[in-house]
Amino acid sequence: MTVDATTPDRIAVEGLVKRFGEFVALDGVGFRIRAGEIMGFIGPNGAGKSTLIRILCGLLAPTAGRAIVGGIDVARDPEGVREQIGYMSQKFSLYDDLSVMENLRFFAGIYRIPPSQRAERMRFALDMAGLAGREQALVGTLSGGWKQRLALGCAIMHEPRILFLDEPTSGVDPMSRRRFWDLIHTLSAQGVTVLVTTHYMDEAAYCNRIALIDRGRLVIEGTPAELKHHALGGQLLRVEGGELGRLLHDLPGEPGVLDVAAYGNALHVLMHEDADAAASLRHLLARRGLAYARIEPAEPTLEDVFVHMVGVARQPASAP
């Protein structure tokens, strides 16, 4: 894959590496995002998600690799990139000592929204954030969900073509989260490209495409459906009843068993893809004299995929 300024994708990243001294925050990340797509980056804290967004916004210089945002090489012309992006940082970074309206006015000025459109855009951001009637409230007095929506409002007021949202819903109540995602979908429908990070697995389902990122590496990427059905590379079975602890201990390493994980009161067992995985597992359990109540095919969740893929990705690194 080669990436240059002629790449039609809104965002194209290739071999991105970022080191902070000894620590490798990003270790050769590459992906593309098309116009109007919502791409979600999922991974634990410290996986490198924020570092990635900061590089794409031109706030950090990559150690190696290259990133094209909106047709512009970020390293060459960070200001050109900044003209077309909206950024919402992980930590709230509006002015707490300014009112809602004053914050909007400040960013309207910074993004040079023409005076004729200013009132309308500010009204739009205000309505979108559901902050109408709170115009004069100091931002420091607002609750988390409102702050996040205001931050999004400030980030989209200048109608950027590309949006970077770094954990926009962390610490926000479920209702607000839901509303937030509705907003993101509205923007995406208008052609805005969105790169969003989260560590909520359930939020991944809202994205057009997902990338799993762990320890600075992109573990896998695809649509939620693709990930669920193909990433596991086997068939997922749900085992109920019996001694879960013993099953969890005895099954790994048995022929045909790829992965075993506890899942609520049941067990998720990933078997080799074959004609009848359930029959193989029944056979195996019978041979080992392990009790169970029921075995049935399970619909993999993204969490299954994530846990499995991270485990696979980490294996070569942890092997001596």
Next chain:
Amino acid sequence: MKLNRLRAIAAKEVLQIRRDPRSLMLALLLPVMQILLLGYGVTLDVEHLPVCVYDAEGSQASQALLKRFQASRYFTITQVARDQGQVVAGLDRGTCSLAVVVPADFSRSLAAGGRAELQAIADGTDSNTATLALGYAQAVVAGYSNAVQVRWLAAHGEGSAPLPPLTVQSRVWFNEDLDSRNFIIPGIVALIMALIGAQLTSLTISREWERGTMELLVSTPVTPGEVMLGKLLPYFAIGLFDAALCLVFAVFWFDVPFRGAISTLLFITVLFLMVVLGLGYLISVLIRSQLGASQIALLVTLLPTNLLSGLAFPIDQMPAPIRAITYLVYGRYYVTSLKAIFLKGAGIAELTTPVLIMVSYAAVVTWLAARGFKKKLV
């Protein structure tokens, strides 16, 4: 440089200053407090020195002499001792800084040989005051001595007293009253401007880092030049206001003579403001914590301006190496110029050297500050 971005930044900064009690205090209250405190507190003149007298003779002549001490504006008799021990105790406790002892044979020796001696003991712990006190005491005694001489000559029929062969007619220029306040107060104005200018601006960038707002600001297309200018403009206005406030106090409250032109003063003040605001901004750019930045700002403004600008301690009395350092102290050029404008009525033509130096100083500091601010997080 885009005007609307500049305006947005300046307007935001004004709002933040207005909502920050600390900045408001620094900007509005501190200058008034400082000039009143320092204007009254820092004076190098000696007046109404507490004096302890011990008149061992108690004659008409000795009392006449002591009355002269009381009448002088330099002395106030605060203690009348009844023996030498009380004199020593008074000096020890520090209730008086000068003791005058008239010996028991004062009028007798005066009548006999026309010569009498008296003892003055000064508290030398403050050598400046002690020197001045002894000088003033000598003057008082000389006055008395003259009067005695005249009376003696008159009594002995010599007519008028002989004129001394040489007299010095000294005239003091620029500060005719030799009032130390007249040259200290313009210096205090400089001190306040340096202190406030750098203190206020030292917080402006570090505050954004500390509160996390910088992350968003640098992700916008705003340029470093717009940030700097937009942020400094409000402080520049505050600085000018504070300067005006200090100068009004200096002229109308402390009666410091103002002989120069307002335009000269304005020009030189604008220059000085550019130096101190630029310096504060540079510190703010380099140090990302507000506390650290304000401490450093204090260190680079208050200390050198106070000690090395010639405000209180004359530069030509300093040892050569220290004197060399003073050339680096930007406050020195403003203090010199202020004194010259206030007391000598100097115009720009007479101030070419300090003006040029301040211009270069401002240019270097601003250049460094503009370069120092990078739109990167690390």
